Amino acid sequence: MKFSTIGTSWITEAFIKAAQYSKIAELQSVYSRSEKSAKDFAERNGAKNATTDLDALLAEETDFIYIASPNGMHYEHILKCIENKKHVFSEKPMVLTEKQWKEVKELAEKQEVFVFEGFRHLFSPNYEILKKSLPDAGEIRSVMLQYVQYSSRYDKYKNGEEPNVFTKEFAGGALMDLGVYPLSMAIDLFGEPKAVDYFPVLLSNGIDGSGTLVMTYEGFIVTILCSKIAQGSIPSEIHGEDGALTIDRVAPIEKLSFYNRKSKKSKELAKDQLENDMVYELEAFTKMIEQKDIVSHDLWMERSRLVAKWSEQARRKQGILFPGE
The missing domain is CATH 3.40.50.720 (NAD(P)-binding Rossmann-like Domain)
Structure with a gap:
């Protein structure tokens, strides 16, 4: 192609x-x-x-x-x-x-x-292992996903410049630039939430430098931490009644372990994968075109719809609107 x-x-x-x-x-x-x-x-x-x-x-x-x-x-x-x-x-x-x-x-x-829509983290081998291992955790009771990464452009913002990722004009901010990674993962793993609330830390120009997104599901809550003005180091976790899945980061997943509550033992699940994990999503995309795979296309487009729907609702509740909205 x-x-x-x-x-x-x-x-x-x-x-x-x-x-x-x-x-x-x-x-x-x-x-x-x-x-x-x-x-x-x-x-x-x-x-x-x-x-x-x-x-x-x-x-x-x-x-x-x-x-x-x-x-x-x-x-x-x-x-x-x-x-x-x-x-x-x-x-x-x-x-x-x-x-x-x-x-x-x-x-x-x-x-x-x-x-x-390029969600590279949702097409990697280690993410597929995570999805297949989800039932081992039993009934899900809580989830914490974090994407807290200090932006190299934040220093420019603090010096009076206007990088695209820190402006409303170009739809910047923590939720749209980083938060959509864990948001898309939660939707892909658990489906559509019942409700979403967003608690942003707003910069002087009204852009969210960081924020906490709370997604309500039947029987559990997904808490998402996203930030472009701080650097995180803690892993993300999915907690079930039978055990917990721990991932080093949302994108890319390099370490993935399962803790069995009954045996009190942990097992590493992650495999080696390509450093440039965009290869996997490119393969999925081109295969879809070559095979005219409408089923996969519609499934992935529906996920994109839900990401757009709930990120929009989260922003609107806090008055974070972009030009034309």
């Missing part, structure tokens, strides 16, 4: 490396709003073309577009790609609202293309 990219950040480079490693897809061209960024990125990553003209990029003969523009631009870029009958691999968050998700879904069906 041939693909092009929108965005020139480190995550785009990681995706290109995953494609090169797997030999699944070949990079055709790159797009950036900056001509210099586009040319430098293309030269560094072996792209045939570099452009600041999105229409020109979409006119090329490519199979799909990888989107890693700022969060707030994903929606418009996805629609434009679909209109040009391109399959879409979008970094999270795919959209900001359930309404946007519906528009993307309907247009993709009309144009007969697939849309995929």
Whole structure:
């Protein structure tokens, strides 16, 4: 398959490396709003073309577009790609609202293309082991998931600059940039919650630098800690009546253990996996396209809908609104 990219950040480079490693897809061209960024990125990553003209990029003969523009631009870029009958691999968050998700879904069906939200942590081998081991914990009673990671851009924010991930204009903040990782994991493992509450720590510009998301399920609570202004070190855990599953981090999972309450013994479950775990989600995406796997597409799109629905509701309760909302 041939693909092009929108965005020139480190995550785009990681995706290109995953494609090169797997030999699944070949990079055709790159797009950036900056001509210099586009040319430098293309030269560094072996792209045939570099452009600041999105229409020109979409006119090329490519199979799909990888989107890693700022969060707030994903929606418009996805629609434009679909209109040009391109399959879409979008970094999270795919959209900001359930309404946007519906528009993307309907247009993709009309144009007969697939849309995929890049949740790399949900396609890795160690995550599959976690899912298969979940019944061993017995009836779930509590869950704590954390993604607390100090952003390299926070220092720039404190110095008076406005990095994209710390602005409402580009849909930044802890929940949308990091919180969607554990949120998507909780939804994937346990389904749709009954209710969600969010308790953010707001910065001076109204963006959530950190926050605690509380998801209510029948019989248990999922507590999610997310932050871009502090650094965490504690693991995440799933507590059941028969035992507990402990993971070192939500993305990627490198260590995974199960503690058996009855035997009082712990067992390491994690296996070695690729350092660049984007390979696994790329494999799932391209396989879906090649096999025209509508069942998987609809299943993954439904997960994306729930992530958009509940992250939107959590933000709205706290008045964290982005342009156009």
